[in-house]
Amino acid sequence: MRLELMVWRRISCLFIIACLIILTSYTRSPAAEPLSVYVVNYPLQYVAERIGGEHVTVTFPAPADVDPAYWIPDIDTIAAYQRADLILLNGAAYAKWVEKVSLPRSRIVNTSKKFSDRYITTAGAVTHSHGPGGEHGHEALAFTTWLDFTLAAQQAEAVAAALGRKLPQQRRTFAQNLAKLKSDLLVLDSEMRKIVSRNPSRPLVVSHPVYDYLARAYGMNIQSVHWEPNEPPGDVQWSNLLDTLKTHPARWMVWEAKPMQGSTQRLKSVQLNSLVFDPCGNTPGSGDFMSVMRENMDQLKQAYD
Numbered sequence: 001m002r003l004e005l006m007v008w009r010r011i012s013c014l015f016i017i018a019c020l021i022i023l024t025s026y027t028r029s030p031a032a033e034p035l036s037v038y039v040v041n042y043p044l045q046y047v048a049e050r051i052g053g054e055h056v057t058v059t060f061p062a063p064a065d066v067d068p069a070y071w072i073p074d075i076d077t078i079a080a081y082q083r084a085d086l087i088l089l090n091g092a093a094y095a096k097w098v099e100k101v102s103l104p105r106s107r108i109v110n111t112s113k114k115f116s117d118r119y120i121t122t123a124g125a126v127t128h129s130h131g132p133g134g135e136h137g138h139e140a141l142a143f144t145t146w147l148d149f150t151l152a153a154q155q156a157e158a159v160a161a162a163l164g165r166k167l168p169q170q171r172r173t174f175a176q177n178l179a180k181l182k183s184d185l186l187v188l189d190s191e192m193r194k195i196v197s198r199n200p201s202r203p204l205v206v207s208h209p210v211y212d213y214l215a216r217a218y219g220m221n222i223q224s225v226h227w228e229p230n231e232p233p234g235d236v237q238w239s240n241l242l243d244t245l246k247t248h249p250a251r252w253m254v255w256e257a258k259p260m261q262g263s264t265q266r267l268k269s270v271q272l273n274s275l276v277f278d279p280c281g282n283t284p285g286s287g288d289f290m291s292v293m294r295e296n297m298d299q300l301k302q303a304y305d
Contacts, residue, residue: 036059110158111155
């Protein structure tokens with residue numbers, strides 16, 4: 001009788017194990033499914049993809065012809081953000097639409113929160129038109145934090161930590177990828193310092209107030225105007241530029257994108273040359289964040305030769 005009981009218990013255990021194996025085969029493992037990550041600008045997409053690799057699917061849904069900082073997604077796109085496993089924000093008042101919708105707080109990560117005490121405030125708001133997005137204002141808080149490559153590295157750390165919380169079994173991989181990315185960013189940081197160190201007092205005019213973090217990090221002497229690369233300057237803009245040059249005798253204007261030929265020719269009439277330093281807030285037409293920044297530096301060298 002005791003032997004029969006032992007045999008029965010063994011058979012029962014084998015049956016339970018077999019059932020568990022069958023159930024497991026029909027159950028999708030969370031680790032097998034990439035993490036759904038939604039971001040508000042291209043730099044965060046690049047960072048999340050570099051760190052997360054095959055373990056993440058990163059979505060940046062803003063159209064290519066808009067400034068993501070002022071883009072407003074439609075209802076379906078907002079719903080997609082709400083369904084994401086992780087939502088990466090730039091912080092510093094970037095992508096203001098997130099303040100007006102309900103997003104799951106437990107899945108939101110403000111990647112610049114750690115250095116919020118280093119945010120840059122400017123003199124005040126300026127409202128003007130900016131492509132298909134219509135009018136917008138440049139408020140008192142600067143937001144292109146990633147143009148200080150040391151701050152970009154800190155944002156990358158925040159991304160790696162957030163991914164690690166969601167996929168703890170991949171923390172080691174994320175840490176390794178983060179180390180490589182930070183190394184690349186610090187190379188950019190070192191190169192920027194070398195370029196500007198040739199003549200740090202050299203005055204530059206920048207066509208938009210988006211270079212505050214770049215200027216502070218690398219000691220650049222800049223003054224901002226409000227010119228669009230795809231629009232000819234109006235009389236007021238031209239007058240403001242001439243007034244700026246009286247006290248800030250620049251010989252180079254830095255543009256966000258390639259300017260119209262008419263604009264560059266008119267600038268040459270006052271001995272002002274043009275170069276492009278793309279902030280890369282949106283997806284580049286070719287290359288990636290690193291290649292765009294290297295091209296930016298090649299352009300910037302002209303002003304410091």
